[in-house]
Amino acid sequence: MLLAELEVFHSRPIAPTRRVAIGVAVLPTSPAPGFGGLLLGGIVARFIPEVDPDLLDELTRLTHQVEAGQRIAQPRLRHRLQDDRVGLTKCPHRLIGTGEELLFELHESVAAEPNVLAAVYAAGRLAPEVRPSVMSAIRRSMHWRAELGPEFVEYLTETRSTANWSTLGGRDPVVWALGVLGLTPELTGRKVVQNRFRELLRDAHPDHGGDSDDAAQRISELTEARRILLHG
Structure with missing residues (x-):
């Protein structure tokens, strides 16, 4: 697309x-x-x-x-x-x-x-x-x-995406990231995070039924959540 x-x-x-x-x-x-x-x-x-x-x-x-x-x-x-x-x-x-x-x-x-x-x-x-x-x-x-690649997208959107979780009542970014990806603290292995990220990214895309008006926001949040869990 x-x-x-x-x-x-x-x-x-x-x-x-x-x-x-x-x-x-x-x-x-x-x-x-x-x-x-x-x-x-x-x-x-x-x-x-x-x-x-x-x-x-x-x-x-x-x-x-x-x-x-x-x-x-x-x-x-x-x-x-x-x-x-x-x-x-x-x-x-x-x-x-x-x-x-x-x-x-x-x-x-x-x-x-x-x-x-x-x-x-x-x-x-x-x-x-x-x-x-x-x-x-x-x-x-x-x-x-x-x-x-994905790291470049994270790099350009980092400041804006960080503002997303930091304004949610002062919540811990890891807690926010787990919520975005629908994971628990026990399920944060690299392979688990990557697979969940790809699954939700596919669902968010308009070609797979995602809301085109919200796609950019959702993709940005998913990307930031993955960055937090994998890179801290």
């Missing part, structure tokens, strides 16, 4: 004028950062190691300017944002839900900067009330240097 999508268009690296444009953008953000925020963070994490280190400070400044809704002077990171996509190379990026896990299907590209820029600019087009959460996820993703 397609959960989020972003099309990035950019000129070839050897082009005299480097350009970037945004195509289709399906970026749900409820509850923030949502699947859209996860996808944008994944794009940044994938391409940030290939961005010129000399441009990273400028990129960080740009995220704050875009988050604040400021007018962005062009070009940035040596690329000019435009609406026209004629003659540009398309790079489609998608976040897919299989019913058991989230998969990042990111198009390979020889140009790192325009993909990172497009993710930041796409976040800037989101509603003002969700933009800070999504941009925070993007900035966190700039420090990720591993595969885009």
Whole structure:
């Protein structure tokens, strides 16, 4: 099932004028950062190691300017944002839900900067009330240097998910996690937790009868509960 999508268009690296444009953008953000925020963070994490280190400070400044809704002077990171996509190379990026896990299907590209820029600019087009959460996820993703798997999803949603259990009357996070996964203290072995997580994740997915409006919240809670029980 397609959960989020972003099309990035950019000129070839050897082009005299480097350009970037945004195509289709399906970026749900409820509850923030949502699947859209996860996808944008994944794009940044994938391409940030290939961005010129000399441009990273400028990129960080740009995220704050875009988050604040400021007018962005062009070009940035040596690329000019435009609406026209004629003659540009398309790079489609998608976040897919299989019913058991989230998969990042990111198009390979020889140009790192325009993909990172497009993710930041796409976040800037989101509603003002969700933009800070999504941009925070993007900035966190700039420090990720591993595969885009379950640990990455936990990493981006950790702050928000921790707030879920910590606001439930001050309950112990382990007690909260056991309740989310429907386990007892005696049943917290790694294999038991993983199997229960996969079972509930499958049930929460809209393709298996889960409520599509609550899917992101439920998946976030399940992921955080697993992290607490397996990693503390």
